[in-house]
Amino acid sequence: MSQVTATLEPSLIRTLSGIVGERAVITDPERLLVYESDGLTQYRYPPSAVVLPASVGELQRVIRTLHEADRPFVARGAGTGLSGGALAVDGAVVVTTTRMNRILEVDVENRRARAEPGAINAHLTTAAAPFGLYYAPDPSSQSACTLGGNVAENSGGPHCLKYGVTTRYVTGLTVVLPDGELLRLGGMGQETPGLDLVGLFVGSEGCFGVVAEIEVQLLPRPEGVRTLLALFDSLEEAATAVSRIIETGLLPAALEIMDQATIQAVEDSVFAAGIPRDAAAALVVEFDGIEVTLDAEMAAAREICQDSGAREVRTAAQAEEREALWKGRKKAFGAMGRIAPDLMVQDATVPRSRLPQVLARIGEIGRRYDLLVANVFHAGDGNLHPNLLFDRNDPDELRRVEEASREIMEVCIEAGGTITGEHGVGLDKRKYLPLVLSHSVLEAMGQVKAAFDPDGRCNPGKVLPDEYLISTKDPR
Amino acid sequence: MSGGPSRLPEGALASALSQQTERLSHCVHCGFCLPACPTYTRLGDEADSPRGRLHLMGAVVEGRLDPASEAFQLHMDRCLGCRACESVCPSGVEYGFLLERAREVAVSARQPSLVQRLLLGLIQRPALFLPWMWMSRLLRWSRIPALLGRGEAGAGRPGPLRLGAAMLAASAPPSLRVASFTGTRVQDREGEASGEPRGEVALLTGCVQDQLFRRVNQASRRVLAANGWTVVEVAGQGCCGALHAHGGRLSQAREMARRNLAAFQSAKPRYIVNNAAGCGAMMREYHELLGEDARELSHRVVDISSLLAGEGRRPRVGDPLAMTVTYDAPCHLLHAQAVSGVGEALLASIPELELRPLQRAEECCGGAGIYGITHPELGGEIGMDKARAVIASGADVLATGNPGCMMQIGAHLRLLGSEIQVVHPIELLDESYRSAGLYES
Ligand SMILES: Cc1cc2nc3c(=O)[nH]c(=O)nc-3n(C[C@H](O)[C@H](O)[C@H](O)COP(=O)(O)OP(=O)(O)OC[C@H]3O[C@@H](n4cnc5c(N)ncnc54)[C@H](O)[C@@H]3O)c2cc1C
Ligand code: SF4
Ligand code: SF4
Numbered sequence: 001m002s003q004v005t006a007t008l009e010p011s012l013i014r015t016l017s018g019i020v021g022e023r024a025v026i027t028d029p030e031r032l033l034v035y036e037s038d039g040l041t042q043y044r045y046p047p048s049a050v051v052l053p054a055s056v057g058e059l060q061r062v063i064r065t066l067h068e069a070d071r072p073f074v075a076r077g078a079g080t081g082l083s084g085g086a087l088a089v090d091g092a093v094v095v096t097t098t099r100m101n102r103i104l105e106v107d108v109e110n111r112r113a114r115a116e117p118g119a120i121n122a123h124l125t126t127a128a129a130p131f132g133l134y135y136a137p138d139p140s141s142q143s144a145c146t147l148g149g150n151v152a153e154n155s156g157g158p159h160c161l162k163y164g165v166t167t168r169y170v171t172g173l174t175v176v177l178p179d180g181e182l183l184r185l186g187g188m189g190q191e192t193p194g195l196d197l198v199g200l201f202v203g204s205e206g207c208f209g210v211v212a213e214i215e216v217q218l219l220p221r222p223e224g225v226r227t228l229l230a231l232f233d234s235l236e237e238a239a240t241a242v243s244r245i246i247e248t249g250l251l252p253a254a255l256e257i258m259d260q261a262t263i264q265a266v267e268d269s270v271f272a273a274g275i276p277r278d279a280a281a282a283l284v285v286e287f288d289g290i291e292v293t294l295d296a297e298m299a300a301a302r303e304i305c306q307d308s309g310a311r312e313v314r315t316a317a318q319a320e321e322r323e324a325l326w327k328g329r330k331k332a333f334g335a336m337g338r339i340a341p342d343l344m345v346q347d348a349t350v351p352r353s354r355l356p357q358v359l360a361r362i363g364e365i366g367r368r369y370d371l372l373v374a375n376v377f378h379a380g381d382g383n384l385h386p387n388l389l390f391d392r393n394d395p396d397e398l399r400r401v402e403e404a405s406r407e408i409m410e411v412c413i414e415a416g417g418t419i420t421g422e423h424g425v426g427l428d429k430r431k432y433l434p435l436v437l438s439h440s441v442l443e444a445m446g447q448v449k450a451a452f453d454p455d456g457r458c459n460p461g462k463v464l465p466d467e468y469l470i471s472t473k474d475p476r
Numbered sequence: 477m478s479g480g481p482s483r484l485p486e487g488a489l490a491s492a493l494s495q496q497t498e499r500l501s502h503c504v505h506c507g508f509c510l511p512a513c514p515t516y517t518r519l520g521d522e523a524d525s526p527r528g529r530l531h532l533m534g535a536v537v538e539g540r541l542d543p544a545s546e547a548f549q550l551h552m553d554r555c556l557g558c559r560a561c562e563s564v565c566p567s568g569v570e571y572g573f574l575l576e577r578a579r580e581v582a583v584s585a586r587q588p589s590l591v592q593r594l595l596l597g598l599i600q601r602p603a604l605f606l607p608w609m610w611m612s613r614l615l616r617w618s619r620i621p622a623l624l625g626r627g628e629a630g631a632g633r634p635g636p637l638r639l640g641a642a643m644l645a646a647s648a649p650p651s652l653r654v655a656s657f658t659g660t661r662v663q664d665r666e667g668e669a670s671g672e673p674r675g676e677v678a679l680l681t682g683c684v685q686d687q688l689f690r691r692v693n694q695a696s697r698r699v700l701a702a703n704g705w706t707v708v709e710v711a712g713q714g715c716c717g718a719l720h721a722h723g724g725r726l727s728q729a730r731e732m733a734r735r736n737l738a739a740f741q742s743a744k745p746r747y748i749v750n751n752a753a754g755c756g757a758m759m760r761e762y763h764e765l766l767g768e769d770a771r772e773l774s775h776r777v778v779d780i781s782s783l784l785a786g787e788g789r790r791p792r793v794g795d796p797l798a799m800t801v802t803y804d805a806p807c808h809l810l811h812a813q814a815v816s817g818v819g820e821a822l823l824a825s826i827p828e829l830e831l832r833p834l835q836r837a838e839e840c841c842g843g844a845g846i847y848g849i850t851h852p853e854l855g856g857e858i859g860m861d862k863a864r865a866v867i868a869s870g871a872d873v874l875a876t877g878n879p880g881c882m883m884q885i886g887a888h889l890r891l892l893g894s895e896i897q898v899v900h901p902i903e904l905l906d907e908s909y910r911s912a913g914l915y916e917s
Contacts, residue, residue: 026521030547033535034528041505052520079522080507098520118520120511143564144507269566270814334506337567341501391501 008049008093012069016051019061024052024099035094038079038086039141041342042392043427047074047088054099056116056174056182056212063210064180066093072457073178075210077118077146081153082345083426085205089461095210097148103127104213111218112171112188117148117211124216133218136163139422140330148211154203156422158254158329159286161380163219165422167202172215175201175208178458187215200448205424206459208452222288225253226298227316227325230305231279235259235363235375238281239355241308242379245285245301246352252301254286255380256329262376262387265335266328273328274321279311283379284325332376333387340372340389344401346408347429350417352382361411362386369404371397383421384412409435425463433465442468492577492726494537499574502567503530509561509571514840514858515554523551526561526571533578544585552582553589554854556847557722558807558840563814572812573764579724588723595846596723599683599715600732609687612644616688621645627891633856634891636849643848646886647688650897652799652873652907674704677783678745680736680759683715685752685879692879695906696751696780702914703784703792705749712739717765718758719845726765733762737770748773751780751902753806753878754845757813779809780902781877785821794908796828802871803831803901804862804885806878807840819877819901826908832871836861841876843884856888863888866896875901 008016008027016025026032027049036044048071053059066073072092079086088094097118104114108131113124121142124135138157139145145155151173156165172187186198201208232238238257245252258266263275263282275282283305287297302313316322336343350358359375362384366373377385386408390397409419409432419425419432434442446468452458456469509526510516516525523532529551535541541548552575559572587593598604615621625642627634634642677700681693697707717732736759740748750756756779763771784791803819810816823831842848842858849855862885866874874889874896876882886898909915 024520026523028547030541030545031521031523031551033541033547034523034525034531037505037531039505039507050521078507078510096520096522098516098522101517101520141507144510266566269568270563271566331508331566334504334508334566337502337504337506337569343504 008071009069012065012071013049015065016049016062019065020051020053020058024054026050035076035079035088038076038081038084040082040084040345040428042344043084043087045087045089047094048091050094050096052096052099056100056176059095059097059100059210059212060176060180060182062095063176063178067179067457070455070457072460074459075117075148075152075206077149077152078120078141078144080141080145081149081426082347082423083420083428085153085424085426085459085462086149087427089427092460097146097210100212101146106131106133106218108133110188111220112215113218114213114215115147117151117214118146121145121147121150128218132221134221135169135216136160136219137166137169140333142330147214147216151202151211151214152204152206153422153424156378156381156383158256158326158378161255161378162251162253162288167199169216170198170202170214171217173198173201173211174213175210176212177209178453178455182212205426205463207449207463209458222290224291224294225286225288225322226294227322228285228298228301228305229275229314229316229325230283230285230302230310231276231312231314232281232283232308232310233279234309235281235359236356237309238283239359239379241283241305241310242355243353244304244308246380248300248304250297250300252285252297252380253288254284255378256284257375257377257379258282258284258329258332259375261339261372261374262332262336265338265374266332268338269328269331269335271324271327271331271335273324275328283310284329286322329376333385336374336387336389339374340391342390342392344388344390344405345423346384346386346388346405347420347423348384348409348412348417349421350382350384350412350415352380354415354417355379355382358384358411358415358417362408365404365407365411369400371400371404378421381421382417427462430463430465433463446470492580493533493574496533496574496577497537499570500530500534500537502569503527504567505531506566509565512560512564514556514558514560514842515854518854518857523547524554526565529555529578530569530571530574533574536578536581542585543581549582549586552578554851556807556840556842556844556858558844559811560807560838560840563811563838573761576721576724576726579722580726581724583724589850592723592846592850595849596720596725596728599719600728605683606687609684612688616644616648622648625887625890626893628893633853636852638891639852639856639887640849642887642890643883645890646883646898647879649691650873650899650903652897652899672704673706675706675746676708677705677747677749678708678710678740678743680713680716680748680750680752680755682752682755682879685755689879689882689900692751692900692903695900695903696749698915699784699791699902699906699909700749700780702909708743708745710739710743710745716755716758718754721758721765722845730765733758733765733770737762737766737773740773746776747783748777749780749783750777751877751900753779753809753813754880757808760813779813779815779818779877781809781818781822782815784905785825786815786818791822791825791905792909792914793825793827794905794914795911797826797904797908797911798828799873800830800832800871801873801875801904802834802866802869804834804837804841804866804874804876804881806876806881807844809877810838819875822901822905823875826904829904832869834869835865841881841884843878843880845880848880848884848887855884859884859888860892863892863894867892867894871896873897873899873904875899875904877901
């Protein structure tokens with residue numbers, strides 16, 4: 001794994017320019033600097049080139065050309081990934097989908113939609129809204145991230161507690177394999193005959209090929225929505241409320257927690273939602289569905305919050321209030337730039353019943369390493385996002401961040417959790433994978449990867465540790 | 477370091493930017509700004525996105541990138557400066573401020589294009605600017621630009637001559653046809669704004685505004701007076717310096733800002749009213765150029781729509797104007813001044829005026845100061861998209877509160893063969909007052 005940028009041969013540049021146009025091939029190393037990182041800024045891997053195809057046909061010909069030239073490549077959407085998944089390890093060529101950003105069809109009768117991979121998640125819901133439909137997976141980054149990136153990462157979001165993550169909604173994919181072959185997988189039917197390759201592709205972190213077109217299922221807008229905001233004087237109390245809500249059998253659409261540092265960052269931003277700054281934790285509980293059940297569910301949740309020690313429980317009466325709350329919640333990660341220049345976001349999942357203890361231990365780790373930790377997370381899924389805030393120019397702080405991260409990870413694994421909830425393994429979590437997966441599982445993954453990408457050219461250096469990557473070609 | 481005159485020797489490359497590490501560090505690379513950026517959404521290259529440009533600025537500061545490099549020059553230059561990225565940034569990155577410093581670094585490393593130097597040079601020198609404007613008005617009066625600048629839907633990209641002609645023609649007074657004047661005169665409702673005296677205000681008359689859009693200044697004076705404001709004339713004021721600041725000529729901009737500071741400080745009006753959003757944004761940020769001395773003045777600068785219709789205020793009511801209007805918020809009001817809804821509120825106060833929604837009204841029109849002229853290709857594409865959205869709104873009139881936007885949108889409407897008239901919102905209110913006889917005395 002190296003950071004060198006091997007420059008492209010002039011003949012290869014000419015061929016690629018012939019396919020996508022001169023302006024859509026970028027090879028000037030200085031112009032390529034902006035592609036060295038994604039949403040995670042710890043790593044810098046500048047690519048050898050960026051190619052921007054504008055159609056499936058162009059995409060396919062680009063990948064075939066790279067195959068013939070024996071060049072590694074990596075797909076990139078909006079670059080909001082938080083595990084370094086879209087970075088160009090080994091001087092890979094970045095194939096960006098931003099020019100393939102159209103919503104192709106909203107099929108109202110069948111509640112389906114087709115889109116290009118660079119289409120932005122939120123734009124799909126905007127396109128479906130006039131028909132009373134929406135696209136359920138709602139990563140907090142949905143106003144910017146692409147559907148192709150969502151498919152690759154099998155992204156979740158606040159409302160995936162009730163509705164499930166991306167894989168539940170993807171019904172068909174057109175993919176370009178690393179050798180340039182175009183495959184249509186699934187489509188229209190609920191069940192596809194044969195082996196479920198669509199399911200296999202979703203969550204493959206860009207390691208099997210490039211998604212060229214996506215067909216998803218849309219849902220009708222629920223009849224009613226109710227949102228509650230409970231404020232607590234301790235983070236553990238809020239977590240306790242979450243466990244109890246789940247225990248009683250209620251099924252909220254979303255259960256999200258923000259701690260005090262996060263609340264303050266959000267309230268300082270253009271997305272201020274009116275959450276009191278002195279609250280130690282804010283819990284957002286949302287129910288949706290048919291009107292008649294909602295009030296009873298809300299009453300039950302309110303009581304549980306109060307019993308768990310909430311100092312105040314508010315209801316967002318108007319749609320605007322609810323919207324403001326969600327905007328604040330979803331932009332929280334971005335707002336943290338107000339507190340510190342750099343942040344490292346963790347993405348561990350623990351059993352919900354263990355949330356209070358795990359949060360207490362994370363707090364303790366932060367204090368021990370003298371680091372500010374801001375928590376904002378999908379509590380209902382037990383999906384934690386502790387954000388470690390630091391300044392990369394302070395080497396000692398950087399070291400403490402590294403050590404604290406590892407300890408947090410260990411605490412989560414010890415509690416029966418795992419190392420990623422939704423951001424993927426990418427580059428960042430690769431070293432931790434053997435902590436949670438057995439040798440034989442990793443071997444099996446290596447074999448599946450080799451079936452799609454025998455030359456090991458597709459998204460090199462990601463997910464699987466080197467020793468599990470089987471390449472039919474020369475060993476690395 | 478928070479603004480203030482740079483004390484580093486002239487020519488110390490990257491100095492202006494290197495003092496900004498703090499400001500740059502606020503960007504966490506979340507990418508929320510990407511879809512808001514008109515250059516990124518059209519070109520797809522992250523180097524043409526706000527996050528990418530900030531990354532390049534960072535690379536210059538870190539010493540990894542030469543400010544004379546093609547990468548830095550190209551991508552800094554290609555930014556519209558529309559500041560839509562600021563409105564969506566959760567981390568509060570002060571992009572506009574950083575861009576001006578980055579451009580200062582860029583232009584001191586390499587000379588900008590001839591067109592840009594020429595335009596900025598002209599605006600700065602009254603001895604050249606005034607005759608140029610005088611000739612422009614003469615040409616406009618000749619109706620040649622109107623003929624030359626008219627196109628039809630589906631026509632290709634115009635050459636510089638046709639574009640220039642269309643822009644000049646677009647600055648001409650509109651011919652407003654009020655569809656069906658109902659004749660009912662609306663009395664001032666109780667508690668609403670009336671002509672009661674409120675205090676003294678001054679109007680920034682501007683450079684292009686004063687030369688090509690003097691009618692907007694005159695309408696502004698009348699409307700302000702009708703709403704009870706005494707408009708004092710401030711001698712010694714001049715161009716606000718925005719175009720120079722956006723182009724990275726911070727020392728020239730500072731000079732212009734200083735002159736205005738002195739002029740307005742001695743007049744001491746309660747508010748300094750702007751009817752050009754770009755100038756308003758600039759003046760509200762004078763303290764960033766001139767330091768704390770200018771802060772008090774900056775805080776007294778207000779856009780005319782804001783003064784009349786902001787924060788729940790309602791302007792005095794005139795006669796009905798039965799027409800369909802769509803409103804495009806100037807970026808330097810919506811994004812740079814973070815003022816929203818006031819243009820719409822002002823128009824909504826005119827009886828019988830029907831306000832039509834405009835798709836993607838929050839997006840730049842591609843005029844962006846002199847961008848429409850210096851980048852005819854990309855600026856033209858953005859301008860065409862805006863003109864098509866205006867046509868799709870079905871309105872007969874487009875209102876927007878900035879001379880550059882009026883000319884850019886007006887030009888592209890003409891080039892598409894559309895008859896839609898382009899006005900400043902204050903011109904409509906003025907028309908409604910005139911018709912109501914508010915000016916008769
Ligand atoms: C503020 C913020 C909040 C976030 N919140 C959430 C959240 O709530 N839930 C969540 O799950 N994630 C979240 N994320 C992470 C991230 O937004 C998601 O992983 C998203 O799906 C990435 O999409 P992207 O277009 O940015 O992909 P990129 O970052 O460009 O790429 C991500 C991966 O997908 C691959 N890829 C991209 N396009 C294709 C394609 N067409 N074919 C094959 N592979 C492809 C890349 O190779 C890479 O491995 C958040 C990120 C940020 C910055
Ligand atoms: S939204 Fe703000 S913090 Fe996020 S990438 Fe853009 S400029 Fe940086
Ligand atoms: S100012 Fe406008 S064009 Fe420039 S980066 Fe921001 S959004 Fe893009």
